[in-house]
Amino acid sequence: xxxxxxxxxxxxxxxxxxxxxxxxxxxxxxxxxxxxxxxxxxxxxxxxxxxxxxxxxxxxxxxxxxxxxxxxxxxxxxxxxxxxxxxxxxxxxxxxxxxxxxxxxxxxxxxxxxxxxxxxxxxxxxxxxxxxxxxxxxxxxxxxxxxxxxxxxxxxxxxxxxxxxxxxxxxxxxxxxxxxxxxxxxxxxxxxxxxxxxxxxxxxxxxxxxxxxxxxxxxxxxxxxxxxxxxxxxxxxxxxxxxxxxxxxxxxxxxxxxxxxxxxxxxxxxxxxxxxxxxxxxxxxxxxxxxxxxxxxxxxxxxxxxxxxxxxxxxxxxxxxxxxxxxxxxxxxxxxxxxxxxxxxxxxxxxxxxxxxxxxxxxxxxxxxxxxxxxxxxxxxxxxxxxxxxxxxxxxxxxxxxxxxxxxxxxxxxxxxxxxxxx
Amino acid sequence: xxxxxxxxxxxxxxxxxxxxxxxxxxxxxxxxxxxxxxxxxxxxxxxxxxxxxxxxxxxxxxxxxxxxxxxxxxxxxxxxxxxxxxxxxxxxxxxxxxxxxxxxxxxxxxxxxxxxxxxxxxxxxxxxxxxxxxxxxxxxxxxxxxxxxxxxxxxxxxxxxxxxxxxxxxxxxxxxxxxxxxxxxxxxxxxxxxxxxxxxxxxxxxxxxxxxxxxxxxxxxxxxxxxxxxxxxxxxxx
Numbered sequence: 001x002x003x004x005x006x007x008x009x010x011x012x013x014x015x016x017x018x019x020x021x022x023x024x025x026x027x028x029x030x031x032x033x034x035x036x037x038x039x040x041x042x043x044x045x046x047x048x049x050x051x052x053x054x055x056x057x058x059x060x061x062x063x064x065x066x067x068x069x070x071x072x073x074x075x076x077x078x079x080x081x082x083x084x085x086x087x088x089x090x091x092x093x094x095x096x097x098x099x100x101x102x103x104x105x106x107x108x109x110x111x112x113x114x115x116x117x118x119x120x121x122x123x124x125x126x127x128x129x130x131x132x133x134x135x136x137x138x139x140x141x142x143x144x145x146x147x148x149x150x151x152x153x154x155x156x157x158x159x160x161x162x163x164x165x166x167x168x169x170x171x172x173x174x175x176x177x178x179x180x181x182x183x184x185x186x187x188x189x190x191x192x193x194x195x196x197x198x199x200x201x202x203x204x205x206x207x208x209x210x211x212x213x214x215x216x217x218x219x220x221x222x223x224x225x226x227x228x229x230x231x232x233x234x235x236x237x238x239x240x241x242x243x244x245x246x247x248x249x250x251x252x253x254x255x256x257x258x259x260x261x262x263x264x265x266x267x268x269x270x271x272x273x274x275x276x277x278x279x280x281x282x283x284x285x286x287x288x289x290x291x292x293x294x295x296x297x298x299x300x301x302x303x304x305x306x307x308x309x310x311x312x313x314x315x316x317x318x319x320x321x322x323x324x325x326x327x328x329x330x331x332x333x334x335x336x337x338x339x340x341x342x343x344x345x346x347x348x349x350x351x352x353x354x355x356x357x358x359x360x361x362x363x364x365x366x367x368x369x370x371x372x373x374x375x376x377x378x379x380x381x382x383x384x385x386x387x388x389x390x391x392x393x394x395x396x397x398x399x400x401x402x403x404x405x406x407x408x409x410x411x412x413x414x415x416x417x418x419x420x421x422x423x
Numbered sequence: 424x425x426x427x428x429x430x431x432x433x434x435x436x437x438x439x440x441x442x443x444x445x446x447x448x449x450x451x452x453x454x455x456x457x458x459x460x461x462x463x464x465x466x467x468x469x470x471x472x473x474x475x476x477x478x479x480x481x482x483x484x485x486x487x488x489x490x491x492x493x494x495x496x497x498x499x500x501x502x503x504x505x506x507x508x509x510x511x512x513x514x515x516x517x518x519x520x521x522x523x524x525x526x527x528x529x530x531x532x533x534x535x536x537x538x539x540x541x542x543x544x545x546x547x548x549x550x551x552x553x554x555x556x557x558x559x560x561x562x563x564x565x566x567x568x569x570x571x572x573x574x575x576x577x578x579x580x581x582x583x584x585x586x587x588x589x590x591x592x593x594x595x596x597x598x599x600x601x602x603x604x605x606x607x608x609x610x611x612x613x614x615x616x617x618x619x620x621x622x623x624x625x626x627x628x629x630x631x632x633x634x635x636x637x638x639x640x641x642x643x644x645x646x647x648x649x650x651x652x653x654x655x656x657x658x659x660x661x
Contacts, residue, residue: 005534009520016522322517328479329514330587331507331535333500 010340013323021348028352028399031305033359035391036384038301040360042294043387044379047129049287050280052197053247055127057256058273060084060092060101060263061245067286069272070279073104073245075198076114080106083242088269092246095262097255100125103243105210108168108181113154115168115203117210117243123149125249128197138162139190145209145234149190153200164188168203168213181213184230208238248273302391310402338404345403349396428594428627429453429476433485436475445471446482447652451645455594458621458628460638463647469631472647473597476629477510478502490594507536511588511626513598518584521573525563528572529554529587539591546592557586561616578609585617592624600632614640 014021053074061069062082071077086103093101102125105117116122123134123141139162142149150160160166165187169180186205194200212233228236248263250256256275263273284291324337332340364379371379384392431451437444446468453459463469474480475487478494486493489509494502511532519528533540533550540550547553558568561582567575575583581601588596598617602610614637621628630641638644648654 012522013520323520325514326518326520327531328503329512329518330531331503333503333535335500336535 006336006339007343010343013320013340014344017320024348025352025355027308028349028395029355029359031301031308032353032356032392032395033363034301035298035305035395036357036360036388037363038294038298039385039388039391040364040379042291042298043385045294046284046288046291047380048196049284051129052280053126053128053276055125055131055249056247056276057250057253058248058260058263059245059276059279060248060271060273063270063272066272066274066279067283069245069274070276070283072106073247074276074280076106076116076202080244083244084246084271085242085269086240088266088271089243089246091266091268092248092263095259097250097252097259098248099251100249102126102247103207103240104245104247105207105240105243107244108170108210108213110154110166110168110203111158113151113201113203115205115210117205117207117240119207122204122247126199126247128195128199132195134195134199135193137191137193139188141190142204142206142209143189144187145206145212145238146184146186146230147189147205147209148186149192149204150188151192151200151202151204152194154203155188155191160188160191162188162191166203168205170217183227184213184233207240207243211238211240212236298391302394306394306398310398310405314402314405342400342403346396346400348403349399352399353392353395426454427452428455428457428490429629430488430491431476431485434475434482434487435484436471436480436482438471444653446475448472448485448650449652451650453595453627453629456622456625456627457643458618458641459630460641460644461629461631461647462633462635462638462644463631465633467647468651468653469647470599473599473629473631476595477512477597478506504536507532508538509594511590511593511596513581513584513588513596513601515600516577516580516604518587519572519575519580522571524569524571525558525575525579525583526551526554526568528583529558529590532587532590532593536591539593542591553590554586557589557620558583560589560620561586562612577604578613581605581613582616585613585620589620589624589626593626596621596626596628598628598630601630602632602637603634610634610637 059069059073061073062080062084064081068078069080072080089101089103092098100121102118102121104122106114108115120141126134128134136149137152137155139149141147148166154160165185167180167182167185186209192199192204212230215233215236215238216228248259250259260273260275263271327337327340328334361381364381368379429452431448433450434446434448435444436446461469461472471480475482475494476489478487478489478497481487481495486495488494489505492505494505497505519525520531523531530550533543533553543550543553547556555565555568563579563582563586567579572580572583581604585598585601588598601617602613605613618628618640628641
């Protein structure tokens with residue numbers, strides 16, 4: 001019996017059952033798609049979280065919890081209990097080993113998106129993901145006092161283009177309690193490229209602008225009877241007296257602990273500084289429950305997929321009982337029958353897996369932008385992770401085992417029925 | 424070497440999981456070229472006996488030997504090889520792979536047995552000529568040779584199955600009720616073709632049927648209940 005003929009026979013037999021087999025391939029493809037898709041979402045969820053900030057050595061703020069400091073400086077969630085004085089920011093810049101300091105001022109919002117007051121240095125030094133700098137998709141940075149640079153999601157959600165006029169609201173809630181800065185409208189001058197980080201959801205203005213819109217405000221409310229128009233505000237001293245926090249970069253990363261100690265022991269006012277990476281890990285431990293739920297779901301999907309795969313292959317092959325009996329009668333040995341069954345099982349599983357991977361890749365390419373804008377999930381096409389390889393191997397093994405089972409059954413039947421199986 | 428093609432002695436067989444013997448036969452032999460009609464009521468173990476003769480299953484006691492080779496002495500793979508080299512098999516129905524043509528179905532045994540391939544080539548010059556010879560011999564004209572098996576009528580399918588069993592001129596042809604799916608005219612026509620073909624190839628034929636009307640056309644008739652010492656009630660007559 002030559003091997004080529006056996007493969008030819010397997011092909012002719014498979015072609016004869018092509019519709020059933022196509023269904024099997026589709027089902028395996030769907031399983032692959034689900035498994036890899038969930039794993040992809042899980043991985044990218046984690047990486048988009050971890051990539052929220054990089055290239056910053058220390059984050060400095062008023063004394064509070066490290067998680068809280070990270071939440072409002074990086075994720076713009078929650079509020080600071082205390083500000084830090086401008087003089088402290090200036091003093092920080094003078095510390096030995098400090099390369100740059102980017103002050104951050106938070107507290108206002110636009111349509112629910114947080115407003116960040118900062119300096120030009122923010123665009124120079126802020127990094128996310130793999131040390132990637134911020135890039136403008138359109139327009140330019142803020143130059144005039146009432147210029148604003150918006151994140152990609154702000155632009156896409158609200159449909160803003162360059163030169164759009166916007167007004168900012170006081171406070172961070174979506175609901176406007178009538179306390180807003182409608183008297184000093186801003187112009188969008190730049191839209192940042194998408195980063196998959198909280199930057200996408202942020203409206204950036206200069207520190208001076210932040211000061212300008214609050215010149216006639218005291219402790220969160222406008223002073224009654226005092227109105228200062230936008231042009232009058234330009235002429236005032238807009239040097240901020242305090243900011244919410246600051247990002248800090250060092251000349252040498254090795255000095256991070258000594259600088260941290262100096263900041264924490266700062267004499268003029270109580271400050272604290274955190275290492276973003278460490279704080280991100282701590283925070284992930286808290287919010288990572290969602291990730292663990294996804295992992296559990298991956299496991300369940302894997303189990304169900306493999307069970308489905310086994311049953312589909314089994315059901316498909318059971319209809320071949322008569323065919324196998326004919327082959328046995330014309331002289332095919334059990335070895336030939338097993339070879340036919342496993343050959344088909346493995347090829348089917350591989351076809352299904354390849355189809356599933358292709359479908360997933362196509363989905364990520366086609367639906368990626370929509371997923372990003374609707375769910376804030378940035379999915380990456382990339383090398384499969386070790387976990388994904390493991391899942392694929394599991395699928396292949398399950399397919400192979402599933403095709404062996406009917407072989408074993410055929411063997412048992414040939415022992416029990418003789419050559420003429422009962423129908 | 425005995426003059427018997429097939430020899431069976433002191434055979435006891437019970438299906439796995441069954442406590443009672445199904446068959447208990449003292450002796451049975453088939454000489455080369457003999458045509459044997461094996462009959463008995465449904466459920467008396469005719470098909471089981473054929474499976475034992477073809478070495479698909481082996482008895483718990485006693486032996487069955489084909490060409491002096493005891494089936495029980497061979498490993499499963501060797502049994503498969505010995506079977507395809509020397510035995511052609513015809514079922515009651517569904518003998519063919521539906522997706523192959525009639526011709527390809529006839530060629531199948533020669534794909535698995537070098538011995539039968541060589542024999543076919545020796546007699547007809549090449550494999551295809553041998554297949555066409557037997558298809559013609561079974562009354563099938565060239566128009567049906569290249570049709571897929573599933574498009575053939577039941578009568579045509581049985582004749583293709585017979586042609587396939589005759590390929591390479593095996594020493595023994597076993598037919599398990601090959602005519603019971605055919606009407607009376609076709610049954611006679613089928614035997615009119617099969618019996619002379621077996622004579623030509625000098626193959627022995629063991630055919631089982633419960634239809635006694637065709638019995639007279641065979642060289643020997645065996646009633647299974649008469650040689651089986653297990654009665655229908657499962658008792659052994661000593």
